[in-house]
Amino acid sequence: MKRPVAVVGVGQTHHTTRRSDVNIAGLVREAVDLALRDAGLEHKDIDAVIIGKAPDMLEGVCQPEQFLAGALGAHMKPLLRVHTAGSVGASTALTAVTHVASGLYERVLTVAFEKQSEGNAMWALSPNMPFVAPLVAGAGGFFAPYCRAYIARTGAPAHIGPLTVVNARDNATRNEHAHLREPMSLEDVMNTPMLWEPLRFGETCPSSDGAIAMIISSGDLAKKGPRKPAWVKSGYSYAEAMWVPGRDQVSPKAGQVCAKHVYDKAGITDPWNQIDTAEIYVPFSWFEAMWLENLGFRGVGEGWKAIDRGDTKFGAHLPINPSGGVLCSNPIGASGMIRLGEAALQVMGRAGAHQVEGAKTALGHAYGGGAQYFAMWIVSSQE
Amino acid sequence: MNEPPKEGIKYVETTVRLPYHYVAGDYKALYLLALKEKRILGSKCDTTGKVFVPPIVASPESFAPCSQLVEVADRGVVTTFCVVNIPVIGRNLELPYVAASVALDGAAISIFALIQECKPQDVHMGMRVEAVWKPDGERQGDHEDIQYFRPTGEPDAPPETYINRL
Numbered sequence: 001m002k003r004p005v006a007v008v009g010v011g012q013t014h015h016t017t018r019r020s021d022v023n024i025a026g027l028v029r030e031a032v033d034l035a036l037r038d039a040g041l042e043h044k045d046i047d048a049v050i051i052g053k054a055p056d057m058l059e060g061v062c063q064p065e066q067f068l069a070g071a072l073g074a075h076m077k078p079l080l081r082v083h084t085a086g087s088v089g090a091s092t093a094l095t096a097v098t099h100v101a102s103g104l105y106e107r108v109l110t111v112a113f114e115k116q117s118e119g120n121a122m123w124a125l126s127p128n129m130p131f132v133a134p135l136v137a138g139a140g141g142f143f144a145p146y147c148r149a150y151i152a153r154t155g156a157p158a159h160i161g162p163l164t165v166v167n168a169r170d171n172a173t174r175n176e177h178a179h180l181r182e183p184m185s186l187e188d189v190m191n192t193p194m195l196w197e198p199l200r201f202g203e204t205c206p207s208s209d210g211a212i213a214m215i216i217s218s219g220d221l222a223k224k225g226p227r228k229p230a231w232v233k234s235g236y237s238y239a240e241a242m243w244v245p246g247r248d249q250v251s252p253k254a255g256q257v258c259a260k261h262v263y264d265k266a267g268i269t270d271p272w273n274q275i276d277t278a279e280i281y282v283p284f285s286w287f288e289a290m291w292l293e294n295l296g297f298r299g300v301g302e303g304w305k306a307i308d309r310g311d312t313k314f315g316a317h318l319p320i321n322p323s324g325g326v327l328c329s330n331p332i333g334a335s336g337m338i339r340l341g342e343a344a345l346q347v348m349g350r351a352g353a354h355q356v357e358g359a360k361t362a363l364g365h366a367y368g369g370g371a372q373y374f375a376m377w378i379v380s381s382q383e
Numbered sequence: 384m385n386e387p388p389k390e391g392i393k394y395v396e397t398t399v400r401l402p403y404h405y406v407a408g409d410y411k412a413l414y415l416l417a418l419k420e421k422r423i424l425g426s427k428c429d430t431t432g433k434v435f436v437p438p439i440v441a442s443p444e445s446f447a448p449c450s451q452l453v454e455v456a457d458r459g460v461v462t463t464f465c466v467v468n469i470p471v472i473g474r475n476l477e478l479p480y481v482a483a484s485v486a487l488d489g490a491a492i493s494i495f496a497l498i499q500e501c502k503p504q505d506v507h508m509g510m511r512v513e514a515v516w517k518p519d520g521e522r523q524g525d526h527e528d529i530q531y532f533r534p535t536g537e538p539d540a541p542p543e544t545y546i547n548r549l
Contacts, residue, residue: 020394057401060399122472123473126474128473130405130411130526131411131437132494133495133496133529135467135476135495135497136482137467137470137482138469141465144465145463145465145482145484145549146463146549148463148465148508149462149463149549153546193468194468195469197465197468197503241443244443245433245442245444245547246491246547248549
């Protein structure tokens with residue numbers, strides 16, 4: 001990065017099944033107002049707006065960024081939309097970082113949202129393609145076979161997926177923004193119906209309405225306060241094609257490369273010991289074990305063991321998704337940015353009841369498409 | 384002037400229609416025509432020799448052209464799968480069904496395939512399967528010409544033969 005960049009404000013809505021009290025513009029505006037208030041700034045302090053959401057078919061509104069310009073406070077300002085499927089929230093925030101780091105803008109408002117109640121995500125994510133048998137039933141139907149491949153490869157016992165959910169739900173009880181806040185026992189999760197075997201209903205993210213906004217600022221202005229910012233130490237996005245011979249959908253190369261670059265740039269050589277907490281994109285239970293390996297926290301075949309030992313629980317060695325993560329709130333387009341925003345809140349020391357004690361360095365991560373698009377950042381309490 | 388509604392209106396339901404024409408291109412047009420003749424075509428990378436099904440004009444791996452169309456087998460191996468118990472709007476598949484990745488013999492990547500003529504719990508990674516075609520005269524030149532795949536009863540393929548073709 002050409003110059004230091006920091007997060008100076010984070011605002012998110014409560015995430016829930018249906019926000020019928022607001023339309024899309026109202027939902028987005030709520031997050032924007034919260035972020036500006038959090039940063040102690042006003043619209044006049046913002047140079048540009050960068051917004052992301054999942055594909056337009058999710059709500060059936062094409063190019064919503066255009067009619068949202070007013071709600072975003074983007075009149076007479078540059079407004080850019082980012083598209084990278086499920087990882088979009090994270091790559092949108094990274095696009096904002098790039099625009100500030102380049103020196104082009106001093107402060108960028110970055111926003112991500114999804115109002116899933118206004119459409120049918122499962123339908124939108126199961127398009128009938130002309131040359132392919134229409135068999136994939138939503139994202140769960142796409143990813144379940146790769147969870148199966150992970151289980152077959154590592155010999156992970158069947159309770160690891162459900163145990164991941166137990167931890168996530170426990171975490172969400174401490175997060176006032178989370179959609180699913182009721183704790184679940186291992187038995188509760190195991191007793192939910194099998195949707196896409198090996199994935200149960202209880203091992204699947206909810207469909208949520210929600211939005212998040214952040215103010216990304218130049219380091220110079222970030223130091224002027226009013227609060228301690230979260231310093232962006234590194235941020236990268238990587239992608240790979242979907243149908244490449246030998247592509248490993250269980251541990252995609254793009255994810256490994258992206259993680260290596262964010263660690264290298266942030267001076268992290270031992271992520272398991274140098275990172276205090278991580279918000280990673282886990283829409284289906286088994287992905288926590290899979291990403292622990294893909295992100296280099298644990299070796300190949302060792303991810304599930306860390307979960308089994310309890311090392312990733314709140315208060316343990318490396319708390320994963322102290323917010324409850326995507327398993328407890330999934331406004332799809334916003335989910336990636338929520339990961340990055342929650343990581344920022346942790347290093348600012350302002351994560352409330354789900355604050356990881358003494359968190360100084362955190363990873364925010366998202367993936368999208370057919371596990372092809374990856375976007376991550378490392379944030380720190382220190383410049 | 385109309386009277387304002389007495390009850391607050393929270394939302395209205397409307398339907399979006401999005402009809403479109405998908406241009407097949409030469410390779411996929413030939414692929415579809417071949418299905419009518421119970422043949423499955425792939426394209427072969429000029430550099431690596433790897434075969435893509437359905438055929439594509441250039442490899443996303445080597446970026447080289449795939450200038451040769453080749454026929455692959457209508458049988459292969461289940462590389463991974465899931466058992467689907469949840470319906471999708473607009474589809475009428477009977478639940479539960481097995482959605483599998485099947486690597487056809489001779490192909491470098493897998494295709495999505497429905498597995499039938501066996502119980503879902505009997506499907507497993509490495510299972511050998513073959514295409515069940517629509518009868519002669521009923522094939523239209525689209526993916527539905529293959530109705531589903533079924534077990535062949537051959538011995539399972541060893542994992543190393545399909546692990547990189549998920």
